[in-house]
Every structure is written in structure tokens, then in C-alpha cells.
Amino acid sequence: MDWKPDRSDKKPIYKQIAHYIEHGIATGIFSPDSTLPSERALASELGVNRSTIISAYEYLHSLGIVERKKGSGTRISTNIWGISHKRIPNWGRYVEDGSFLPNLPLVQKIRTETQKDNFINLASGELAPQLFPTIQFREILTRQPFMENLGYDHPQGNELLRETISQHVKQYKNIDTNSSSILITSGAQQALHLIVQCLLKPGDAVAIEDPSYCFSLPIFQSAGLRTFLLPVDKDGVNPNDLISLHKKHRIRMIFLNPDYQNPTGTVLSTPRRKKILELSSELGIPIVEDDPYTLTTFGGEVNQTLKSMDSNGNVLYISSLSKIVASGLRIGWIIGPQSVIQRLADAKQQVDFGHSVFPQWVANQFLSSSYFSEHILTIRKNLKLQRDELANSLHELLSDEMEFYMPNGGIHMWCKINKPIHEGRLLEESLKKGIAFVPGTIFGSQKGYVRFTFGREKVESIREGILRFADALKSVTNT
Known part of the structure; x- marks a missing residue:
């Protein structure tokens, strides 16, 4: 040979x-x-x-x-x-x-196991089915029959929906925009994918939060990007860390989830928001603001988004109805400079010839009605009850074993296990007992953390879920 x-x-x-x-x-x-x-x-x-x-x-x-x-x-x-x-x-x-990488094996396993009967799902990042506005959707379909053209729509998405979204973000988030600066996407996930594929090239350095949802996404690795981490504390990322990263790696784009961040539930402080926007303008680095949770605020006060504070057009703003209305509706959007939106719209056309007509029509009817504001009040009330039940259960059953951050919005709770633990064994044992969570290392470099999602399960199921988790934790720590 x-x-x-x-x-x-x-x-x-x-x-x-x-x-x-x-x-x-x-x-x-x-x-x-x-x-x-x-x-x-x-x-x-x-x-x-x-x-x-x-x-x-x-x-x-x-x-x-x-x-x-x-x-x-x-x-x-x-x-x-x-x-x-x-x-x-x-x-x-x-x-x-294939060049497009699969999800992490742990993510695949969690998704498979949670399909079983009698499983308590504190892993999936979505609302509970009973919080979906199903009745309101039925009333919309009854009162206003669907009579729209079923052909291909505008490359950026339905014009009426984009007009409604421009009014929606102005009313609820103080963002000034117009329909020509909006692209309708299949949720925030597609929005991120389009941005990564169209605006960056292999070898580019990007900054993401640590921990963060972005850490678990294979789209960054599939695109050949170099990801660098910005540690998250109780006030979000530190602008000084961004300065250090940029000096070493010439950061090309920053990805942030400022409000009720996934997975920590923290909020980027106002002084840090201002400083990051200043740095963005000074260094010429665009910011991608992923904002799924702002309107879930339990106290009713909506924080200023980076986009609403952005006077220079440096922020690409992503949001969706997935976390506040229904995940299966698949309606998201990107707001940005028209040249960028047109580039992303062209790419979306190549992938799917534009967004489906029917969910856009339903979303427009719902967002432009009084149903939406009533629905937001309902989910805030219910999510707070679910958060409180999770917090009380952790206090009562695991106060010596775990610490956690109490979020004031969103759907996630970030918990630290007080003693060293093998995350894989803990997850395996938990899944056997019918309870799913997400190990912390899926989201970043920190070990010994877990993320519980309180938005997915009914209040009465949450305590039983933590009982099962406590049993699994005891089994692993005693072996």
C-alpha cells in the first residue's frame, strides 16, 4: 500500500x-x-x-x-x-x-423525549397551549372570512401586515419605521439565519452573549463564523468587554437579547444600552437585537429597546409573535435599513418564494384588533403565576441545592446547582423520570446551571416537575 x-x-x-x-x-x-x-x-x-x-x-x-x-x-x-x-x-x-450542521445531540434528545405522554416539559421555549388565543382566532375567522389572493405575495411580506407591524412597534415599543423597512420572516429563527447568511462571510468574528440562545445555534458554525463571548451579569453584557473583544478580533456584528434574556432572564441596563449604541456608532459595528420577550413584562412597563434608542440606523431589530401569541403561527419580522431589508428579502425569495399568505392574514387581523392588547394582559398575568409557582417550588424543594435569578418577564428561569454535577447524567436521570430541562452548557461556557422554562406547562404541573427533578438530582448526587 x-x-x-x-x-x-x-x-x-x-x-x-x-x-x-x-x-x-x-x-x-x-x-x-x-x-x-x-x-x-x-x-x-x-x-x-x-x-x-x-x-x-x-x-x-x-x-x-x-x-x-x-x-x-x-x-x-x-x-x-x-x-x-x-x-x-x-x-x-x-x-x-452536509454543510449545514445538525442541532446538538442533547437538544435533539430533549425534543424527542418530550413528545412522550405524561411528560412535564420545562425545556421547550414556548407558551402553554392554553395561553394561545385560539378562541379569538376562531372569532376572527368567523367574522371576517378569508378572501385574499392565494398567489405569491410581496417579497418583503404582505403590505397590510407590514403596515400593521409598523403601527404595532410604534405603539408598544416606540420604534419609528415604515413598511418598506420591514421583512416578514418565519419566526425569529429564520430572521437570524438570513442575517448570518447574507450579511456575513466565513471567518468573520461576531460577539454573542454568554450564556445565550445563540450559543446553541448551529447556524453560526455552519456559516464558518468565529463566535466570541460577552459574559452576562445581572445588568446584561458589559460594554468594556465588547471593546476588548473588538481590539483582539475586529468584531463584525453583535447579537444581543436585551430584555428578559434567554436563558438568564436578565435585562440590559439603560446605561449599558446607551454605551453599546455609542460603541456601535464609534466602531461601525451593527447590532442585531433579538426581542421576543419585551411585552411579557410582568409589571407592565416596557423597556426602551435598542432600536427605539438608535438614531443612526445601526440596529437590526428582530421580533416575532412566537413567544407572545403562538409559536406555530410562524410570524416574525426584521426592521432595518431598506437596502438590508431588500437584500434579505431577495434571499428569502430564493428559499421559499415569500411567506405563506394565510398566517400573515390571521396575524394582521389579530394585531390590528382589540384582541391583542387583551391577550397581552392575559399572558402577563398567567406567566407571572407560572413563574411564582416555579420559584415557590424551587424554594420549598431545593433551597439548599439551588440558587436562581427571579426574572420580571419572559418565560425562563436560570438556576445554579450549588455542588458539582455531571450535567449529562442529571439530564438522563431526569428524562427517565419524565421531566425535561435544558443543561446550562448548551447556552454557554458556564457549568453547573440549568434552565427551566415556566411558560410551557400549566401551573399545576410545574411543582410535580420540580419534584421529579429533585428526585433525579438526589439520585445523581448520591451515586
Whole structure:
């Protein structure tokens, strides 16, 4: 065998070997009716440890390329050959090699497990079904039959909805804008994706909060961005940290969730908001403000958004109806300079030819009616009850084991476990007991934290959920 692994290559040696063997199978170097070299023989020939060959063979086995049987060696899998020895595509390879990265395995596991019956879900970031305005939507559909054109709509989204949103953000958040500066998106997630894909390039440095929802999103890694962390304290991120990061890495964009931040529930203080806007103007760094929770404020006072304070057009503002109306409606929006909005709208057209007509119509009817203001008061009242139930349950059942920050809005509570713990084992044990939460390291660099979402479950289920979690925590700490 003339080929040798390249030790200067960043790719692990076992993967180099596996890819060489796969190529050899495809080109006929390795015959489909023969056994591959033994682990010891191949290790000796390539000058590597036997464990490296074992890893390579196991990797090929996981992709369905080889079969491994104790005492019989490693053979090319018969499943990759169809009738008349025609190759079947190696779907395992395609799945692995795609440029868009999958969700973290823990995130995938939580989503799968929470679909089971009798599961208490303190992980999913959404409202409880009973808080959705289902009755109001039915009344809208009864009183005002849908008579709209079902063809493709404007690239930026329905004109009437964009006009309504411009009035909505002025009334509730003091943001001055117009319909031409708004793009309708499929929730805030698509908005973030469009911004990352269209306005940044591989290798660009961006600043995100630590901890933050953005930390868990694969879209940053898929786009080849370098992410740098801004620690979050009780007053949000510190502007001085942004200065330090920019000096070292030339930050190209800042992603912030200033109000009832996910996962900490903290609020970026007004002095820090002003300083960050000053730095944005001084350094020419755009800010992406993700604002899903401002209107959930339990006290009724809505904080000034960065966008409402932005006199220079430095802020791209993202919001949606997912966290305050219904997650399944899939209505979000971006507000920004018209040139940026047009660029993002063009990209959205390439992806889905524009947003679906029907949910835009429903959203417009709801936002422009008296139902919306009544609904906001309802969810504030109910979310506060759910937060209080979670806080009381933690006080009563886990006061010695955990500390937590008491948010004044939003749907999340950030909790610190007072003793070292293995997060994976704690999650596994909790899922067995029918309770889901999100481990803190999914959101950032801090260990020993968990995020409970109080917005998803009924009040009567929250205490039972914490009872199950307490039982799981006890099981893990006693082993």
C-alpha cells in the first residue's frame, strides 16, 4: 500500500484512513468479495496504533460501509450493493458531510423525549397551549372570512401586515419605521439565519452573549463564523468587554437579547444600552437585537429597546409573535435599513418564494384588533403565576441545592446547582423520570446551571416537575 496518512493534516488520522478505504471500495482497490486487512496488519503497514485502525473501522461501520464480526474480520457491507452490484448511495456519508450542521445531540434528545405522554416539559421555549388565543382566532375567522389572493405575495411580506407591524412597534415599543423597512420572516429563527447568511462571510468574528440562545445555534458554525463571548451579569453584557473583544478580533456584528434574556432572564441596563449604541456608532459595528420577550413584562412597563434608542440606523431589530401569541403561527419580522431589508428579502425569495399568505392574514387581523392588547394582559398575568409557582417550588424543594435569578418577564428561569454535577447524567436521570430541562452548557461556557422554562406547562404541573427533578438530582448526587 503506497498511501500513508498525512500527520500534518488537521483531519484525524482515523478519518483519513476511513476515507481512503471508502475511496478504495468505490474504485475497486478493495474488492467487494474480500475481507479488509486485519487491524494489526493494517496498523503495521500504515505505522499507526491498532486503536487508530479500530476507530477507522468502527467509523466505517457506523456509516454502513463495512460489517464487523468477531472472529471473521471486517468485510465490505453487502448492504451498499444493490442488484447487479450497483452501488447504493452512502447516505450516512451525505448526512455527515452536509454543510449545514445538525442541532446538538442533547437538544435533539430533549425534543424527542418530550413528545412522550405524561411528560412535564420545562425545556421547550414556548407558551402553554392554553395561553394561545385560539378562541379569538376562531372569532376572527368567523367574522371576517378569508378572501385574499392565494398567489405569491410581496417579497418583503404582505403590505397590510407590514403596515400593521409598523403601527404595532410604534405603539408598544416606540420604534419609528415604515413598511418598506420591514421583512416578514418565519419566526425569529429564520430572521437570524438570513442575517448570518447574507450579511456575513466565513471567518468573520461576531460577539454573542454568554450564556445565550445563540450559543446553541448551529447556524453560526455552519456559516464558518468565529463566535466570541460577552459574559452576562445581572445588568446584561458589559460594554468594556465588547471593546476588548473588538481590539483582539475586529468584531463584525453583535447579537444581543436585551430584555428578559434567554436563558438568564436578565435585562440590559439603560446605561449599558446607551454605551453599546455609542460603541456601535464609534466602531461601525451593527447590532442585531433579538426581542421576543419585551411585552411579557410582568409589571407592565416596557423597556426602551435598542432600536427605539438608535438614531443612526445601526440596529437590526428582530421580533416575532412566537413567544407572545403562538409559536406555530410562524410570524416574525426584521426592521432595518431598506437596502438590508431588500437584500434579505431577495434571499428569502430564493428559499421559499415569500411567506405563506394565510398566517400573515390571521396575524394582521389579530394585531390590528382589540384582541391583542387583551391577550397581552392575559399572558402577563398567567406567566407571572407560572413563574411564582416555579420559584415557590424551587424554594420549598431545593433551597439548599439551588440558587436562581427571579426574572420580571419572559418565560425562563436560570438556576445554579450549588455542588458539582455531571450535567449529562442529571439530564438522563431526569428524562427517565419524565421531566425535561435544558443543561446550562448548551447556552454557554458556564457549568453547573440549568434552565427551566415556566411558560410551557400549566401551573399545576410545574411543582410535580420540580419534584421529579429533585428526585433525579438526589439520585445523581448520591451515586
